[in-house]
Amino acid sequence: MDYLNLLNRRYATKAMNGKMAPQEKIDNILEAIRLAPTSSGLQPFEVFVITDKELKSKIKEIAWNQSQITDCSHLLVFAAWDHYTADRINHMFDLTNEIRGFKNEGWENYRQQLLSNYPQKDPQKNFEHAARQTYIAFMSAITQAAAEGLDSTPMEGFDAAALDGILGLQEKGLRSTLLLPIGYRDEDKDWLVHLVKVRKPLTELVTII
Numbered sequence: 001m002d003y004l005n006l007l008n009r010r011y012a013t014k015a016m017n018g019k020m021a022p023q024e025k026i027d028n029i030l031e032a033i034r035l036a037p038t039s040s041g042l043q044p045f046e047v048f049v050i051t052d053k054e055l056k057s058k059i060k061e062i063a064w065n066q067s068q069i070t071d072c073s074h075l076l077v078f079a080a081w082d083h084y085t086a087d088r089i090n091h092m093f094d095l096t097n098e099i100r101g102f103k104n105e106g107w108e109n110y111r112q113q114l115l116s117n118y119p120q121k122d123p124q125k126n127f128e129h130a131a132r133q134t135y136i137a138f139m140s141a142i143t144q145a146a147a148e149g150l151d152s153t154p155m156e157g158f159d160a161a162a163l164d165g166i167l168g169l170q171e172k173g174l175r176s177t178l179l180l181p182i183g184y185r186d187e188d189k190d191w192l193v194h195l196v197k198v199r200k201p202l203t204e205l206v207t208i209i
């Protein structure tokens with residue numbers, strides 16, 4: 001199935017059937033997240049994969065009681081850095097040098113440019129920038145899930161502060177941004193499953209200059 005067909009097939013699944021997905025498929029989704037592009041290659045987020053039923057139930061309570069949270073196979077929580085620190089920036093640059101096996105002057109100059117910029121900014125501004133990077137990886141996860149024959153439901157509807165408390169994210173220097181239940185659609189309960197996908201025509205969406 002080509003990429004556009006995947007996008008046409010996928011939709012925000014409204015009901016899931018509780019069936020567990022093979023770990024290999026979940027691993028492929030996580031790898032797609034890992035390979036997603038991010039600003040300066042910093043990957044300023046972490047992903048939590050939740051299968052524990054009790055924990056899912058707690059999260060459901062602070063997420064408008066959306067049934068997909070407890071009926072999915074795996075619940076992914078995306079959490080962005082709460083701040084760009086020198087340690088975090090240096091770690092990614094050091095990792096690059098280690099993996100590539102050499103140091104590049106231009107790359108090291110870029111390191112210093114980021115170090116002189118990000119850590120001095122307002123933490124809230126940095127968090128907002130990091131949070132935007134999670135959306136890029138989020139789309140990779142959604143598309144890979146479709147490629148694996150799995151369904152997913154993008155979610156912003158939850159109490160982020162409450163979720164941060166449940167997962168202890170503050171202590172990790174993280175703040176939650178997105179939820180992604182992954183699993184299998186329940187066609188008997190999902191009112192959206194057979195409806196035609198609706199998107200604006202290109203003439204309303206795209207301006208060619």
